[in-house]
Amino acid sequence: MLFVDFVFLPFFATVFLVHWALRTNRARKVWLLAASYFFYGAWDWRFLSLIVFSTAVDYFVGCRLEHAVKRKRWLMLSLCANLGLLGTFKYFNFFVDSAVALLNTAGFDAHESTLRIVLPVGISFYTFQTLSYSIDVYRKKLAPTRSVLDLALFVAFFPQLVAGPIIRAVDFLPQLRTKTVFARTDVRAALVLFLVGFVKKACISDGIAHIPDAYFADPAHFDAVSAWIATLFYAVQIYCDFSGYSDMAIACAALLGYELCENFRHPYFAADITAFWRRWHISLSSWLRDYLYIPLGGNRGSRLFTYRNLMLTMLLGGLWHGAGWNFVIWGALHGAALGVHRAWQRSERSFPSAVRPFVRAVSPLATFLFVCFCWIFFRAESLGDAWIAVRGFCLFDGAGSARVGTLGPWFATGVVAALGVVHLASARHIVEPLWRRAPSWAFALGLAAAVAVVLPFVPLEAKPFIYFQF
């Protein structure tokens, strides 16, 4: 069940109405947990057992961590259980395939395993959430919850269960302790945010997906302009897909009276790569910062030590996205870029003052193009395909002569530029005062008109969210 699926509407309407009709906080939480398990079970009910197992382990570990003497052992149990599940279900195939390829290269006759493990939806997201609970309890930043219901709902809360934002126990568990109040719910903002997310995902991302899909299915068939069009469109597609999902998740949670963290803050307007990572998938990048980069030592050492930590963090961040060498390279590129930017910041002070405005003006575009370049590795089906696309994108050296899609390069640029303008308008909150100040009836009519205008631009074939595979 996707947020953009037709069936999600009656599902959410039922959840919403029953949730607010129930009187006690406990009844509401039980209802939401049942709805969340149903939501997840609609994909594959068998994998519900993993969520229940993860919840049970972390509840048990949390209780033990409060009074145990050898607390590290209990933390290790949580880490092993959660990362063990993640490793088994997400990386088993990758490591077996890599080992077989390595053995074959070395002259051994190794065969691929016949055991293929299916990736449960959202496992990377809820694993990181449960880990944040255990680690925060271990660090004594959070008191372990006595309520298994609260912890289960924190892990399985359906708006963010399968693709984030990755919420922290320290932010969400306190919300579960107090009864939600409908009068405090910002229904307007939630509805507008849901519509914005819907447009991003259903209209823009799904609407342009056929262009990068066609190109990356066989890059050798297309020319260099196609490499540019496909890469730029993929940058738009993945942003609209993921941020659209996050917007809808935040909106659904808000309509139920809960607050989720912000996940995107206009990342393509970032002035540099460090700023980009403060604006892109914020819940993941802040998780990696707090639970990986800082424990590794962060920037509390020599410059080389900091670069090493940045690289390790981004390599693991890349691997988190998917079990494949292309994701490792994508992470490595971003890790290297973060290191280079750090070095650049040190030397920038010595630049002549006349050059600095120019650097400041060029920097966002350069950052955007670098991010687009990295997306090639993220999207390509194989490293060979990525190399062909990189040659087209960087050297204007197309492997083939066909042009992707029916759009000319100027038209494609126009589409991307128009999206940029809309994005900018949204960043500056230009439209917000209109719907904030309108009378209720006008808001309802305006929303109806907006929905009626948006729906025809939903393609017939809905695509799954890109981040579901992670």
Add this chain to the structure above:
Amino acid sequence: MRSLPIRPQPGAPTSIASAAGLTLVFVVGLVVCTAAVRGVLLRDPEVESDQTRRSLLLYRHFGPHKDEYDAVFVGSSRFYRGVDPEVFDAEVGRAGLEMRSFNFSMNGMRMPEIIARVDWMLAQKPAKLRWLIVELTTLDPAFREDNRGGQRMIAWHTPRATLDCLSVIGASTRTTAEKLAAARPHLVEFGYRFGNIGLGFEASSRWLGVAPVGPRLKHFDGYESEEEESQRKRGRRKRAGLDEQGEEEDERDDDEVREPADVAAPTFSVAGADDLPPAQERVLAAFVERVEAAGVELIVLRMPRTPRDLTARAARKRGLVPTLLAYDTRAAAPALWAAELYRDASHLNSRGAAAFSKRLAADFVTHVRAGE
């Protein structure tokens, strides 16, 4: 959280009554706005076609020429492959009846879609239309999984067609779970149609001039012979640089019979020789009434080598349909059952289509003369 500050809103509904009122305003607004948007998007009716060659040609030619036809054939692939309006018109003309007919049939067109297409046709108010020759089968609302979600399926899910399907499903003897499972795709398709899903891309690509032009023919009566079809496909292969055995480049061609009516047996409301399930009877009676109210005579046709389906006979017996031309028994038309007239189990080839169209014309003339 910067993008969504949760705070009480001035004017936000505080009571159930005001929340219900605002929901009603939203729903009414949505109905009005989607209808208005539909009007704008469908200024070019081709937008609603599923953009396959057959569908585009039908929309393209019926629309501008609707006032030129005296008779229209509407049915499944058996009609599409079996009725040649040129032969039919010539044969009828020889008998002294000057008329022009059009074959508005499509692969896999079943009764609910036939009814919806006829309703659409009548809504265009074709000036000369006198006869509608329709392939009547069981009103089976089941359709194949791979046909779901396409613009063609969406287009015929009008409120009336959807209600017809739901009423037949509701009156069937299936379990509640099975009924819900069968009703769901119809509700989804109706929802898609209500929201004009997918029409915006097609309309805007036409406004911007980036939509593929598609087929344009000077003369089109809805029939394409086997020879014309293979010549067209050869030409397309040649243009695509493929040899005779090569794969077709253009996949947006519905010439392949994706859903011959005999693949999936009727699953709802099967008629007996003498009885018609009440839900079907209601739908059919209303349909006939609408056709007659438009001043058009309905003639029901059963093609030769059609799988056994007693709906048409039961409807005739009950007096629901005034005229039935039935060739679906070997005894009724032995010559039309000869194997050499068929391209496959139930679709006529060019020779078969010519022979059938001549026989149909003769019977049609007899029927018209009898009426005079």
